[in-house]
Structures are given as C-alpha cells and as structure tokens.
Amino acid sequence: MSKYDVIIIGAGPAGAFAAYKLAKNGYKVLLLEKKKIPRDKPCGGWITNKVLEYLEWNPSDLDDIVLEPIYSGVLWLKEDDKYNDYSVRFNNPISYGILRSEFDEKIVRKAESAGADTLDKSPVIDILISKEKVVVNNNHGREFESRILIGADGTYSTVAKKTGIRDRWKPDELTLCCVSETKLGKDKNKKMTDYFRAPELFFNLKSKGYSWYYTKGDYLNIGTGIRMALHSNNYTLKQQFNDFLDTLREINHYNGEDLAPIKGHSYAVFNGPYKYQTFKRRVFLIGDAAGFATNLTGEGIRPAIISADLVSKTIKEILITSEKEIILKKIFKKYETRWKKALGIEYTFGDISQNFYTPNLFPIFKTLIRTDKVFRKLFFKMCFNVGNPRTIIRKMLLRSPALALKLANQGFRSLVSSLLGRI
Ligand SMILES: Cc1cc2nc3c(=O)[nH]c(=O)nc-3n(C[C@H](O)[C@H](O)[C@H](O)COP(=O)(O)OP(=O)(O)OC[C@H]3O[C@@H](n4cnc5c(N)ncnc54)[C@H](O)[C@@H]3O)c2cc1C
Known part of the structure; x- marks a missing residue:
C-alpha cells in the first residue's frame, strides 16, 4: 500500500x-x-484578483490561460418593460476570464x-x-x-x-446552475455586445435566480442559476435558461447562434450563518x-x-x-x-445582499443602481471582491436609509445596527 x-x-x-x-x-x-x-x-x-495573489501568479504568468482581463461590469434591469444597462468601469483589471x-x-x-x-x-x-x-x-x-x-x-x-x-445539502441550501460555453471567435464576440469582455448580469425575480452573459476572448459564456428549492416542474432551470435567451434576443445579444450544449452543476449557498x-x-x-x-x-x-x-x-x-x-x-x-x-x-453579509433581489427591496435597489453612481460602483466592488465586504455593504446602506430600514424590518435589524449603529 x-x-x-x-x-x-x-x-x-x-x-x-x-x-x-x-x-x-x-x-x-x-x-x-x-x-x-x-x-x-x-x-x-471569471476569477477575482485575490485568486492570483494566493496562487502567487503575476498577470504575466497567465498569458497561457487568461482570455481577457475584466475592467467593467454591467447590470441589466427591466424598467417599464424595457431592459436598460448600467455599467461601471474600473481603471485596473478587477478580474480575469479563464x-x-x-x-x-x-x-x-x-x-x-x-x-x-x-x-x-x-x-x-x-x-x-x-x-x-x-x-x-x-x-x-x-x-x-x-x-x-x-x-x-x-x-x-x-x-x-x-x-x-x-450529510447531503438540503434543497434550500443549493443553487443549481447551468452554462453554455461556445467558441464563437473573438471578432464575432465583439459584435455580439457593446460590452465585450465584461460580465453582464441579470436578475430573475420570479425564481430568485440570476443569469450572466459573458464574452471572453473567443468564448461566449451564457449561464443561469436558480435556488434548488424553487426549481420545480412549473419552472425549471432549463426554462429559465430559455427565458434568458429570449431576454438576450430582446437586447440584441443573441440571434440564434448555435450554442454549445448546456451543462449543469450546483453549489451550496446558505441563508443565515454557516452551521x-x-x-x-x-x-x-x-x-x-x-x-x-x-x-x-x-x-x-x-x-x-x-x-x-x-x-x-x-x-x-x-x-x-x-x-x-x-x-x-x-x-x-x-x-x-x-x-x-x-x-x-x-x-x-451575503445574507443581506441576497435580500436586495427580493420583491420587497428590489425596487429600491433598482432606483439606487439607476440614479446613484456611487452605489452602483459599490455594487460592482462587491461583485468583484474589491475591498472588504463589510465596509462595502456598510457604505451601500449609508447611501440609502430606506434600504437599511427595510432590511432591518426584514429580520436583519441587529446586522444593520452592527454596521450603522442603532436604528
Ligand atoms: C455554472 C457555475 C458557474 C460558476 N461560475 C463561477 C465563476 O465564474 N467564478 C467563480 O469563482 N466560481 C464560479 N462557480 C463556483 C465554482 O465553480 C466552484 O466554487 C469551484 O469549482 C470550487 O472548486 P473546488 O475545487 O472546491 O471543487 P470542484 O472544482 O468542483 O472540484 C472538485 C473535484 O473533485 C472531483 N471529485 C468528485 N468526487 C470525487 C471522488 N469521489 N474521487 C475523486 N475525485 C472526485 C471532481 O471530479 C472535481 O474535479 C460556478 C459554479 C457553477 C455551478
């Protein structure tokens, strides 16, 4: 042996x-x-900068695997039946596509x-x-x-x-995701979107799910995720993926190109403290x-x-x-x-951010993304792990007392107080 x-x-x-x-x-x-x-x-x-730090890799060590550095993020929001894009650009790469x-x-x-x-x-x-x-x-x-x-x-x-x-994870602890990664070629990819090499994000309130559209180098990566507990015969992950393709058609990001078969997997994400x-x-x-x-x-x-x-x-x-x-x-x-x-x-603090995308808070969140550029930048800092999450969420809440108050009333009073003082 x-x-x-x-x-x-x-x-x-x-x-x-x-x-x-x-x-x-x-x-x-x-x-x-x-x-x-x-x-x-x-x-x-998509990997964030800390990953490279831990791996002790300089960007120059990555020539063989990095498809594109990421400088910006985009969030698409549906407003008055129309999708609008809200983006933020950073001066240095905040992540990398691999x-x-x-x-x-x-x-x-x-x-x-x-x-x-x-x-x-x-x-x-x-x-x-x-x-x-x-x-x-x-x-x-x-x-x-x-x-x-x-x-x-x-x-x-x-x-x-x-x-x-x-033992096994409970269904409400799992997020089920699927993705299609298609080699379209860089030139074609650049024509697919105004945001080549930026992850473009979408939320689906119906399923508490999210989706992404990401052009990296030669590859187009389209994916979607749904809480396992909400995945049902009435609304499946596959349906969410197809609905997402319809959204992409609507914003001229997808015109029926042949996509690689979708592949699924899941990961555990908790509500509440890790136990x-x-x-x-x-x-x-x-x-x-x-x-x-x-x-x-x-x-x-x-x-x-x-x-x-x-x-x-x-x-x-x-x-x-x-x-x-x-x-x-x-x-x-x-x-x-x-x-x-x-x-x-x-x-x-992930628990707090998950609540931004619930029907109660989403209208406020949307308004902030649309009207407050500082809030929008903080949101993308959170997405790309730029800075301490506690500080970022604190700053986000400081920009919107209404958001903080609703969160407090939604079961997060002590957490919100720990960030902002007693409310
Ligand atoms: C669709 C989707 C998109 C995602 N996108 C991102 C992203 O863009 N950026 C990001 O940071 N994270 C992303 N994630 C999460 C990320 O993929 C995982 O968190 C990450 O892969 C975890 O790494 P790991 O090494 O723990 O596990 P894994 O990468 O899953 O590796 C586990 C390995 O164990 C092997 N294995 C399993 N059972 C056995 C066994 N019995 N014997 C021997 N080997 C075994 C498997 O074959 C596998 O190779 C995404 C997840 C999904 C599902």
Whole structure:
C-alpha cells in the first residue's frame, strides 16, 4: 500500500492548490481525481484578483490561460418593460476570464512540479479512518494510506458523506446552475455586445435566480442559476435558461447562434450563518465540499483557494506535532477559526445582499443602481471582491436609509445596527 502524509481527493482549484502548498513544504502528497485531467467544470470562468495573489501568479504568468482581463461590469434591469444597462468601469483589471479546464490544470501541474503525486481517472469510493491513519480506496481496488485526508471533492462530496462530517445539502441550501460555453471567435464576440469582455448580469425575480452573459476572448459564456428549492416542474432551470435567451434576443445579444450544449452543476449557498462541521478526526473539507462559495455573489474559486491555503497551514502544524490527541484536537479546531476569520464575514453579509433581489427591496435597489453612481460602483466592488465586504455593504446602506430600514424590518435589524449603529 502506498503511504502519504496527506491524501487529497478532488483536483479542482481547492484540492490542487492544497496539494501544491503541502508538497512545496516537503510533505508527501497524493492528489486523487475522479476524471481525466484536464477536466472541464461548468463555470462562468471569471476569477477575482485575490485568486492570483494566493496562487502567487503575476498577470504575466497567465498569458497561457487568461482570455481577457475584466475592467467593467454591467447590470441589466427591466424598467417599464424595457431592459436598460448600467455599467461601471474600473481603471485596473478587477478580474480575469479563464477556461476552467486550462486554469484548473495549471494548478495541478504546479502541484506536480512541487512534488505532489497525481492520479486521475481515480474516483475514491471508500474511506476508513482509524486512530492512527486514513485508508482510501479507489474504484480500481487500489488502497492508499495517509495521516491526514482532505476532501476537496466538490458539492456532492463523497468524503463528507463517507466520514460522516456532513450529510447531503438540503434543497434550500443549493443553487443549481447551468452554462453554455461556445467558441464563437473573438471578432464575432465583439459584435455580439457593446460590452465585450465584461460580465453582464441579470436578475430573475420570479425564481430568485440570476443569469450572466459573458464574452471572453473567443468564448461566449451564457449561464443561469436558480435556488434548488424553487426549481420545480412549473419552472425549471432549463426554462429559465430559455427565458434568458429570449431576454438576450430582446437586447440584441443573441440571434440564434448555435450554442454549445448546456451543462449543469450546483453549489451550496446558505441563508443565515454557516452551521456545518468542516473537519473531523484526521479529515478536513475545503472548497465546494465544505460549501464555501460565497453567497455575496456565488464566487467559489477564491473561497476554494483560500480554504486550501488555510488547511495547508493547519496540516503543517499537525504534521510537526507529536500526535497527542489533546494537542491535535486544538490544532484541528484552528482550521475552523481560520476560515471563519477569512470567509465568515462574507456569509454573514451575503445574507443581506441576497435580500436586495427580493420583491420587497428590489425596487429600491433598482432606483439606487439607476440614479446613484456611487452605489452602483459599490455594487460592482462587491461583485468583484474589491475591498472588504463589510465596509462595502456598510457604505451601500449609508447611501440609502430606506434600504437599511427595510432590511432591518426584514429580520436583519441587529446586522444593520452592527454596521450603522442603532436604528
Ligand atoms: C455554472 C457555475 C458557474 C460558476 N461560475 C463561477 C465563476 O465564474 N467564478 C467563480 O469563482 N466560481 C464560479 N462557480 C463556483 C465554482 O465553480 C466552484 O466554487 C469551484 O469549482 C470550487 O472548486 P473546488 O475545487 O472546491 O471543487 P470542484 O472544482 O468542483 O472540484 C472538485 C473535484 O473533485 C472531483 N471529485 C468528485 N468526487 C470525487 C471522488 N469521489 N474521487 C475523486 N475525485 C472526485 C471532481 O471530479 C472535481 O474535479 C460556478 C459554479 C457553477 C455551478
């Protein structure tokens, strides 16, 4: 049986980056991936600046994978039966457009260069945890042993289930998304919209859903998301996608071009504070496996990378400690403290931002986007993770007492007070 310090299951951004961090520190690491690498992942394919900082990549390291830098964002709002566009431009790139197959593979290769072993086409089907070690079985009947296990195996994590850290997500915790990414060619893409290389966003109040239209390099990425609990026979994700195509026709962004088949996936996004375990004796969950996509915007790659960084720090501390239970317990707990500090604030304030798009608040939100350029810029700063989310939301509420008051009356009184003082 092959023995490792750490086995990581899932070679998405979370798993691959954790493998890199640990291998770079001299640990013996195995990265097991169900699919063949490079593997695709349904995604908008937009990464914010923090992702590059964590990956220690300069924009010049990205020539092989970045399709376009992003300087602006656009929000389309339906007013008096007509769609109007509201955009904001930043002076420097605030995000980058990538293809997931290329981006994720680049991190895997980085991990391999640092010394990690990778095994693709290797779904893990069983996990046994004992006091001293973890034993993992893949579907080819091979067994691997390690001191620590990381579950980076995405939303429907086998690790979470097999180790009993968490059961399935509840339907109201999942956002179901689908996307079609079509290679149209850059010239054609530039003719499709006045906002080439900017993500264009839309909200669908009927389904509490959202959609995006994003021209990046040669690719046109069209996607839509809906809360799983609201997905029903009466209104499905597919219908929302088709309705969105009608909207795009209406604003002359789509004229019946052949689109690549739509692909679906989902991720967990919470209402209310995060309430699940993310570790248990020798096992950690990171990225989507832990449900770390932020409910501020649905961005999942940055939280995946950040949690990988934090888990690696924690594991380093474990592996240099003599394995006394009492000490280990304390160190394992540090992971939770760390991710709550780094990401917790987004889940708290994400709850507020989700309410902007409810029937009660949306009219005020729309007016602010239309009439208040400062508010609009703050909204896009929130979307692109430019600055501290708490500060941004505070500034947004300061611009509109009506919005703050409605939020307070909608169950967020203490949160709003924590931002603005007693109201
Ligand atoms: C349609 C859509 C659009 C999105 N757009 C964006 C965006 O533009 N920007 C952004 O930041 N986020 C976006 N997200 C969220 C983002 O895709 C995820 O948050 C991100 O992929 C999480 O990374 P991860 O490494 O945790 O998981 P994943 O990327 O899901 O990787 C998990 C890996 O584990 C593997 N695996 C699963 N089970 C096993 C097993 N049993 N054994 C071995 N391997 C296994 C899978 O094959 C997969 O490769 C989007 C999500 C969706 C659904």
